[in-house]
Amino acid sequence: MSKAIAWDEAEVRGPKTAYILTPENCGKMLRRAKRLLIIVGGNILDDEYTKVGMVNIIERIANKLGATLAISPGVFRAFQNYNGTKYMVNVESVVERLLDAHWMGFDGGGKYDFILFVGGLYPFQSMMLSSLKHFAPTLRTISIERYYHPNATFSLENLSFEKWREGLEALLKALEA
Amino acid sequence: MATRIKIKELESGGLKIKGLELTVGRVTEFDEWAEPMGPTPYPTLMDLRAWDLKLLERYPPFYSPLSDFCEFCTYGKCDLTAGKRGACGIDMAGHMGKWVLLQTVMGAAAHTTHAHHLLNFLIKQYGADHPIDLGSEVEIEAPITRLITGIRPKKLSDLLDVVNYLEGQITHLLSATATGQEQNYLDYESKALHAGMLDILALEVADIAQISALGFPKGDAETPFIEVGMGVVERNKPVILCIGHNVAPGSEVINYLDESGLYGKVEVAGVCCTASDLARLSKGAKIVGPISRQLRFIRMGIADVVIVDQECVRADVIEEAMRVGSRVIATSDQLVGGLPNYTNVDDDIVVSKLVSGEELAVVIQDPVKVGRVAVKAAQLIYPLRLNQKGYNRNEIVSKASACTLCLSCTKNCPIGINVGLAVNMAKRGDQSLLLEVFDECLGCARCDASCPEDIPVLSVIDAASEDKIKNERFKIRAGRGPIKDTEIRKVGRPIVMGEIPGVIAFAGCSNYPGGNIAVAKMADEFAKRNYIVVAAGCAALDIARYKDENGQTLYEKYPGAFDAGCIVNLGPCVSNAHAVGAVVKIASLFARRNLRGNFEEIADYILNRIGAVAIAWGAQHQKAMSIATGANRFGIPVILGPQGVKYRRAYLGRSEDYDRWLVYNAKDGRMVYVGPTPEHLLCVVETMEEAMVTAAKLVMRPNDTPKGRMIKLSNYISLHRQFYGTFPEDLHLFVRDENDLPITMKDEILTLIKQKGWKPTETPDPTLLSRMIFGGR
Numbered sequence: 001m002s003k004a005i006a007w008d009e010a011e012v013r014g015p016k017t018a019y020i021l022t023p024e025n026c027g028k029m030l031r032r033a034k035r036l037l038i039i040v041g042g043n044i045l046d047d048e049y050t051k052v053g054m055v056n057i058i059e060r061i062a063n064k065l066g067a068t069l070a071i072s073p074g075v076f077r078a079f080q081n082y083n084g085t086k087y088m089v090n091v092e093s094v095v096e097r098l099l100d101a102h103w104m105g106f107d108g109g110g111k112y113d114f115i116l117f118v119g120g121l122y123p124f125q126s127m128m129l130s131s132l133k134h135f136a137p138t139l140r141t142i143s144i145e146r147y148y149h150p151n152a153t154f155s156l157e158n159l160s161f162e163k164w165r166e167g168l169e170a171l172l173k174a175l176e177a
Numbered sequence: 178m179a180t181r182i183k184i185k186e187l188e189s190g191g192l193k194i195k196g197l198e199l200t201v202g203r204v205t206e207f208d209e210w211a212e213p214m215g216p217t218p219y220p221t222l223m224d225l226r227a228w229d230l231k232l233l234e235r236y237p238p239f240y241s242p243l244s245d246f247c248e249f250c251t252y253g254k255c256d257l258t259a260g261k262r263g264a265c266g267i268d269m270a271g272h273m274g275k276w277v278l279l280q281t282v283m284g285a286a287a288h289t290t291h292a293h294h295l296l297n298f299l300i301k302q303y304g305a306d307h308p309i310d311l312g313s314e315v316e317i318e319a320p321i322t323r324l325i326t327g328i329r330p331k332k333l334s335d336l337l338d339v340v341n342y343l344e345g346q347i348t349h350l351l352s353a354t355a356t357g358q359e360q361n362y363l364d365y366e367s368k369a370l371h372a373g374m375l376d377i378l379a380l381e382v383a384d385i386a387q388i389s390a391l392g393f394p395k396g397d398a399e400t401p402f403i404e405v406g407m408g409v410v411e412r413n414k415p416v417i418l419c420i421g422h423n424v425a426p427g428s429e430v431i432n433y434l435d436e437s438g439l440y441g442k443v444e445v446a447g448v449c450c451t452a453s454d455l456a457r458l459s460k461g462a463k464i465v466g467p468i469s470r471q472l473r474f475i476r477m478g479i480a481d482v483v484i485v486d487q488e489c490v491r492a493d494v495i496e497e498a499m500r501v502g503s504r505v506i507a508t509s510d511q512l513v514g515g516l517p518n519y520t521n522v523d524d525d526i527v528v529s530k531l532v533s534g535e536e537l538a539v540v541i542q543d544p545v546k547v548g549r550v551a552v553k554a555a556q557l558i559y560p561l562r563l564n565q566k567g568y569n570r571n572e573i574v575s576k577a578s579a580c581t582l583c584l585s586c587t588k589n590c591p592i593g594i595n596v597g598l599a600v601n602m603a604k605r606g607d608q609s610l611l612l613e614v615f616d617e618c619l620g621c622a623r624c625d626a627s628c629p630e631d632i633p634v635l636s637v638i639d640a641a642s643e644d645k646i647k648n649e650r651f652k653i654r655a656g657r658g659p660i661k662d663t664e665i666r667k668v669g670r671p672i673v674m675g676e677i678p679g680v681i682a683f684a685g686c687s688n689y690p691g692g693n694i695a696v697a698k699m700a701d702e703f704a705k706r707n708y709i710v711v712a713a714g715c716a717a718l719d720i721a722r723y724k725d726e727n728g729q730t731l732y733e734k735y736p737g738a739f740d741a742g743c744i745v746n747l748g749p750c751v752s753n754a755h756a757v758g759a760v761v762k763i764a765s766l767f768a769r770r771n772l773r774g775n776f777e778e779i780a781d782y783i784l785n786r787i788g789a790v791a792i793a794w795g796a797q798h799q800k801a802m803s804i805a806t807g808a809n810r811f812g813i814p815v816i817l818g819p820q821g822v823k824y825r826r827a828y829l830g831r832s833e834d835y836d837r838w839l840v841y842n843a844k845d846g847r848m849v850y851v852g853p854t855p856e857h858l859l860c861v862v863e864t865m866e867e868a869m870v871t872a873a874k875l876v877m878r879p880n881d882t883p884k885g886r887m888i889k890l891s892n893y894i895s896l897h898r899q900f901y902g903t904f905p906e907d908l909h910l911f912v913r914d915e916n917d918l919p920i921t922m923k924d925e926i927l928t929l930i931k932q933k934g935w936k937p938t939e940t941p942d943p944t945l946l947s948r949m950i951f952g953g954r
Contacts, residue, residue: 007588009585009588009627013244013245014256015245015256015258016245016259042862042863042864042867043863072863072864072867073864073866073870073900073901074863074864074865074900074901075864076902076903077901077902087906088901088906090860090862090867091863092822092827092829093860095239096239121593121690121819121863123591123593123820123822124861124863127243127822127825128241128822131239131240133258134245134258134259134260135270137259137260
């Protein structure tokens, strides 16, 4: 028996809350994305992310899936060697554009169908996911944070640090298989 | 509050009327004030709606629901997720608009009540005819009041009219939130903007009244230095601690100490805005710190008597104070705390009951009596409580031994500090992480409440940090209040022309991700770059709680004038009015625009010409939301730190949307593209670096001269490169012609922006108001 409880225990939502995926299934789910946008939050250089090499993980996901990176300005430098498609953008501003059914993406090439969130302060990220859940309900969102995010469409469950580190490896393996 | 009569067509007897429109304004006392009355004195909910809708068209609300439900009536709760409507018919956007309006009304109501209480007290003490006097160099004594109400207050009782207006409007706004009233989210937002504007008016009323009556500084740049920090309160004297925002009871403590020859024998300290006000009244008053220090200082037991007034008083303060043997006096009808009312009981009886412990906490709603009782009680209680002052460090830290590393405290930390790990390390004998946590901690104690082992986590953090607390001593200039007209005349032109790159106002509470150091570093950076930096409220206190490499606080490092490269402490929260007032005065003194009842024109002027931006890095309270929304209606953009996302609403522009950035050229009525200046009206950023670069961008205005735009662009580019390592990608949107380009980077930038398809644009005489075309003729 298990209950899906948000990392911030007061973040009680419902009835539409995130489906919990295993890291492997996260990888498989991401492979379904036709046009993936990865929103990188301003805390991506915090200790826990650094310890798992999250910047590298994001770059590998983006490379594999041809994803676009929307990077919070304060941490853009961390991706200076990444040669794929990347934009420096305030996270609220990109989420606001995602609510617009007519927005065709940064490059005008079409709507993003899958949005991956990582690297934000938990409550901030939760609120961005909430905006999309309420005002862009057909858009699929996924969180690969260590903690359960109820406002996403898909999320990992709350994991110990070691389980998360191993899970991210499993996610990459599933993705790159 | 004007009354309008419209008669389309009337024929009666020999009288024929067609198309008559008559406006009867509020009847005011004869005033020699020559300035003509503008179109909207005492504006009601509808009078400025057209202006609001212009703002909201360019900066539509962006909502982030904090809950999926509406719980306002017995139909519910209703799930409003993903387009569903509630049983009353409301959708999530409408519900969010209602929440925003409620929050802003709460803020405006709190400040209005504060102003009213203070005004009643000051009139009682100093007389209804006591003059409004902000010093010889402040002729425009009440720019916000003049602008909004159309009156020029000369005496305290004049401000009662303003308070009555505020209370009437706030009731109407609150009414609109009831089920079955307003339903459109944009109209909720218009009303929220109205509430915010009223809040700023309330701030001004409160502050000019107390400055005039209590002898606070009147715009002096070199106000005295005051000690701030948890280590500044002397423990070998009786201590009275004042918490809240209304200075009346605390001021009477100081008056009584003076009168009875006890000044200096009793410590008077404060937390939050009451502390800032006491420091304006007396150099000897100590400031413990902002709201993040409130519970921590109470728990240390140093205060013998705690006086609470109104606003920002923690809901557990009375209980916590009594737990350490401090006696509490509640002084405002806004916070009675379930305590017995001793207002009409003889002083000696009250003192005796407090000293004996028969009553640990009482209500006294007479500030003068509070002054007497608090001093007498503190002197008698002090020797009885000597063993209750300060932490028993070892005993408290040893409570960490119960930690099971469940991380419940970490999960419940509002800013995600890994408190659990720090406590668990302390259990194993290593307190080093607790000392780091101390620096970032908000002092909210949600960790205590969440601990299944009942560890008093906040006390463990503080007890381990005892040495840091004892050495927490900083200096801040006492709040100076208004900006002088002479200063405005000096800087008005360079600000409007853009030669001073901008006015950056730091406001808000202490809900910081990562401690107060960010707000101080931002203030330092902007002052170094010759911006005018002003601060008020907890943000002003937090700027002081940082020393540079030379051991100086920023208030010691920079002058306190309203000028380029200075840092001004305006005062407590209510002094935020002077930041807005300063930009209003620029429109009046520099541009010669009429203020009287002329809100829309002045807000249009500010939005298009004055590069002022506010940063509320740690905004937490509804009042901060309300002030920010008010600033927005005045045309001032506001940047919030990441916790500000929980206000649930931003006003975001879209830089690439050409049509949003068209304005009238007042010279000929043509629509002209001016670029996204300013791009947002209210936005949340994630990092300190992003806040700084965003502020440097948001100070750009359509009216900037080429030299001014060049200076603003230089700072924007320089900060962008410093923090992000690149040139801004959106530079082409802010360059109107080659004269705007910083000379040293001209060729490089030209190449970059031409790659983006840049073409020169013109610089109009910008306005959003069609009636201002041809100067309003």
